[in-house]
Amino acid sequence: MWSRSRTLAVVAVAAVAGLGLAGCGFQPLYGNNTTTATGTKLSEAMSSVDVQPIPGRVGQKVRNELIFANTGGGNAAAPRYRLKIALRERDIQQLVQVTGNAQGQVYQLQARYTLLDVASGQVIHQGQAVSRAPYERFQEVFSNIRARYNAEDRAAKTVSESIKSQLAAYLATT
Known part of the structure; x- marks a missing residue:
């Protein structure tokens, strides 16, 4: 059982640590006043990213999600x-059965991206993202197609x- 003085000591240490971190320059990534190292707002920098078309249904879904996330549904810069x-x-x-049929599947989507500076054409950042979305297989063909589409949408x-x-993390530091 903790004594009252021990509890007060823990609270005091936490308060001192909190005050020490207050001046460290931490700022939330998606805050209203978040700025990049150059002084522009992060939201403006994100809306100035031109997402190039990606082939296929899943590619279009990824592109649409990014455009909406970067602009908030407004006009792009x-x-x-x-x-x-x-x-x-x-x-x-x-879950492969003895007959060879799989009852469950996992849809894996891997994306490799490159961010280029429009003015110079130089690559300034590269990265990748991976997602896995499980889905069940059924006897009905339509159910399988619908389950696969749902998994694709979740992964995208x-x-x-x-x-x-x-x-956002990269642009906030440049």
Whole structure:
């Protein structure tokens, strides 16, 4: 059992540590007043990222998610950066029965991206994001197609959120 003095000591240490961290320059990544190292608002820098078209249904989903996340549904700023994304899709069979049929599958989406400076054409940042979305297989064909589409949509959303976070972290420090 903790005594009252011990509890007060822990609270005092936590308060001193909190005060020490208050001046360390920490700022939230998605705050209203978050600025980049150059002094521009992070939201403006993110809205100036031109997301290039990505082939396929899943590619279009990733692109749409990124555009909406970067602009908030508003108008995009004049492009200062160009984002190129290459996707790789894969199905991993799970729960394989004796007959060879798989009851469950995992849809894996891997994205490799490159951020270029529009003015110079130089690559300024590269990265990747991976998402896995499980789904069940059924006897009905339509159910299988619908389950696969749902898994693709979930994976596309996760990948786009990961890319957005990586870009925001990079742009906040440059």
